[in-house]
Amino acid sequence: MPAPASEALVVLAARLLAACRRHGLTLAAAESCTGGLIGHVLTEVPGASDVFVGGIVSYGDGAKVRLLAVAASEIARHGAVSEQVALAMADGARERLRADLAVSVTGIAGPSGGAPGKPVGLTFVAVADARGHDVQRHVWSGDRSANKRASAGAALSLALERLEASGS
Amino acid sequence: MPAPASEALVVLAARLLAACRRHGLTLAAAESCTGGLIGHVLTEVPGASDVFVGGIVSYGDGAKVRLLAVAASEIARHGAVSEQVALAMADGARERLRADLAVSVTGIAGPSGGAPGKPVGLTFVAVADARGHDVQRHVWSGDRSANKRASAGAALSLALERLEASGS
Numbered sequence: 001m002p003a004p005a006s007e008a009l010v011v012l013a014a015r016l017l018a019a020c021r022r023h024g025l026t027l028a029a030a031e032s033c034t035g036g037l038i039g040h041v042l043t044e045v046p047g048a049s050d051v052f053v054g055g056i057v058s059y060g061d062g063a064k065v066r067l068l069a070v071a072a073s074e075i076a077r078h079g080a081v082s083e084q085v086a087l088a089m090a091d092g093a094r095e096r097l098r099a100d101l102a103v104s105v106t107g108i109a110g111p112s113g114g115a116p117g118k119p120v121g122l123t124f125v126a127v128a129d130a131r132g133h134d135v136q137r138h139v140w141s142g143d144r145s146a147n148k149r150a151s152a153g154a155a156l157s158l159a160l161e162r163l164e165a166s167g168s
Numbered sequence: 169m170p171a172p173a174s175e176a177l178v179v180l181a182a183r184l185l186a187a188c189r190r191h192g193l194t195l196a197a198a199e200s201c202t203g204g205l206i207g208h209v210l211t212e213v214p215g216a217s218d219v220f221v222g223g224i225v226s227y228g229d230g231a232k233v234r235l236l237a238v239a240a241s242e243i244a245r246h247g248a249v250s251e252q253v254a255l256a257m258a259d260g261a262r263e264r265l266r267a268d269l270a271v272s273v274t275g276i277a278g279p280s281g282g283a284p285g286k287p288v289g290l291t292f293v294a295v296a297d298a299r300g301h302d303v304q305r306h307v308w309s310g311d312r313s314a315n316k317r318a319s320a321g322a323a324l325s326l327a328l329e330r331l332e333a334s335g336s
Contacts, residue, residue, distance in 0.1 A: 056225070
């Protein structure tokens with residue numbers, strides 16, 4: 001499946017914002033490899049500010065620890081690109097930004113950065129709310145820009161599915 | 169002057185990253201109305217991670233205070249879209265992300281959000297480093313998306329000019 005175009009991401013972002021609004025929830029984002037793309041597409045939608053409170057782009061490991069309260073021991077044990085760190089980033093964004101719902105992404109966009117067992121394109125997306133978490137593992141096969149768009153789309157979709165599963 | 173296209177912003181981002189690399193400086197971003205666009209275009213450039221440590225998207229005023237240590241009294245006195253808050257955001261990003269150089273943007277992307285003396289399109293961009301600050305005021309006249317791109321371009325250019333003025 002090709003990575004979504006920017007325009008498709010904005011459509012998805014508008015759907016997520018509308019679903020949050022219906023549920024009376026605020027939204028935050030914790031982004032590593034997407035670098036701010038999720039916040040960018042959310043804020044392309046007029047009126048986003050009544051739902052989207054902000055985001056943290058934790059590109060380096062130090063930023064994950066200091067700004068999102070991810071445990072350095074978790075990064076050391078599982079690696080920055082792991083299910084555990086994706087979940088901790090979503091929890092950290094909810095807490096630090098005082099949002100009801102938070103999405104997170106950590107991955108290897110490429111072209112470099114791969115390692116044994118952690119190929120280029122490996123990405124974890126997560127969502128956290130007051131009831132708990134969801135997390136997904138993906139391995140994208142596009143270039144850096146396409147992998148970022150695929151990751152942003154997966155994170156927005158995961159949050160939307162979680163809201164829709166809870167009834168709207 | 170029309171707002172830069174996304175591709176032009178990535179070219180500008182690559183120039184800023186190269187200039188930071190030449191000066192041995194790390195880079196952070198504090199974004200309000202751009203919503204993550206600056207981080208997004210910086211991380212479109214392969215190898216950005218050795219310079220760009222991360223960013224804070226402080227879309228709401230609460231996020232500006234909690235995550236960037238902007239004084240609530242400054243926001244109350246001057247408004248969130250002001251020279252003073254742009255400078256405080258850049259300082260906060262440098263400190264919280266432990267970066268050598270930080271850029272910031274605060275503005276009214278539109279279509280709503282204007283007020284007497286603060287028209288839609290009003291935007292302040294700032295840059296902070298160990299030696300001090302620069303700040304610029306702009307009033308963009310495009311739509312929401314174009315105003316975001318114009319703001320991101322102005323912030324990246326301001327940082328690049330500051331580095332080039334200091335000699336490379």
